[in-house]
Amino acid sequence: MYKTRGITSVLAGALMATSAMAETELTVYTAVEAEDLARYAATFNESNPDIKINWVRDSTGIITAKLLAERDNPQADVVWGLAATSLLLLKSEGMLEAYAPEGVGELDQKFVDKDTPPAWVGMDAWVASVCYNTVEAEKAGLTPPKSWQDLTDPQYAGHVIMPNPNSSGTGFLDVSSWLQIFGEEGGWAYMDALHGNIARYTHSGSKPCKLAAAGEIPIGISFAFRGAKSKAAGAPLEIIVPTEGVGWDMEATAIVAGTANLEAAQKLVDFTVTKGASEMYNTGYAVVAYPGVAKPVEHFPEGLLEAMIDNDFEFAANNRAAILKEWQSRYDGKSDPK
Incomplete structure (x- = not known):
């Protein structure tokens, strides 16, 4: 035994x-x-x-x-x-x-x-867009923006949230795309003006849209699929594709x-x-990445794929550290606590 x-x-x-x-x-x-x-x-x-x-x-x-x-x-x-x-x-x-x-x-x-x-x-790939809460915007007397430049209008002061590029990939594709769209000098000038209207910077790329969907802020700079998903769940969102073009990353x-x-x-x-x-x-x-697989997405905004800029990934990667350092020195005071 x-x-x-x-x-x-x-x-x-x-x-x-x-x-x-x-x-x-x-x-x-x-x-x-x-x-x-x-x-x-x-x-x-x-x-x-x-x-x-x-x-x-x-x-x-x-x-x-x-x-x-x-x-x-x-x-x-x-x-x-x-x-x-x-x-x-x-x-x-x-x-x-x-x-x-x-x-x-x-x-x-x-x-x-x-x-x-x-x-x-x-x-x-994920693509930048603006999540616009139509109910909260109407309460605040706002009109829908059509472009990135529109978001610098004083009517939006305190009504915009976007991601911090030091912690969020969505935030970084926004910043690097604005530097490509407007040029380096114009890009920082744009962000200076936008900063005046920013309520706060989050550490998540999806959070601005989630907050807009929940009615905590009228405007969240985020990415399109997050907006489509929130809209499909019943949020009163309009997903706006800015006319200058939109950044993206994969x-x-x-x-x-x-x-x-x-x-x-x-x-x-x-x-x-x-x-x-x-x-x-x-x-x-x-x-x-695999051709022929992607299915139509409910509430995905029209014209978004055509609005994707010819993104210079090498520029974004090679200048990442310098871009993030400059952004932090200018705007980090409005970032959420880590």
Whole structure:
């Protein structure tokens, strides 16, 4: 009896050890909306049940800063869902493991890093827009803006919220796009004027639109899909596409150089470029990397895709630190506490 228990214990221990060895854990840094993470992991695990994802989630600026701070001692294996402008910066620092995932040739090549093999691969794109609460605006006696310049009109003083670009990818694409649309001098002059009307700067790109949808502010500078989602849920929103054009960025994926779990990381990146993955992204984004997948989005504003500027990602990435430093020195006094 004693011997049987001993053998059973040994076998059980061996089985547990084998099971533990069979499962690989990946630390994945992301700026994807928190509500989507469980779905992303579950869909990936349908075909890769032996790989467990441990998420580290925060806003784009925070994740980018964290990765840069860990440059000499990387803690992440994969970045899944971070702005392409951030990944271009990490690439320039030699922090990404170049890899051509299986099936990458099927993607719209605008979503793929130009190097061979690519250092990063895009997933989806999000596009700036203005969320305008028609009920609260009427109470305040406001008229709808048609352009970015309109938002500097004194009638909007204290009625506008936008994201802080140091913490929000949406905020950074706004600022970098205004510098491209209006030129460097004109861009900062525009932001000086806009700052006078800003009630506060949030640390989330979706929050200005959520606050506008909830009636806490008439105008939130955010991104279009968030507005469409809130409008579909019954919020009295008009989603405005400014006439000068709108900034945009794409979420992208990359392997962190030096990962000890390279094979599992490659399996994850292989999955991120599949048609099934783009179908999953399409539930949260109207523009995805795999051609022919995107379905029409209810309440998505007309003309938005045509209004997307010819975004200079290299400019945005190469000048990121200087842009953020200048923005902070001028406007950070109205930012929410961190």
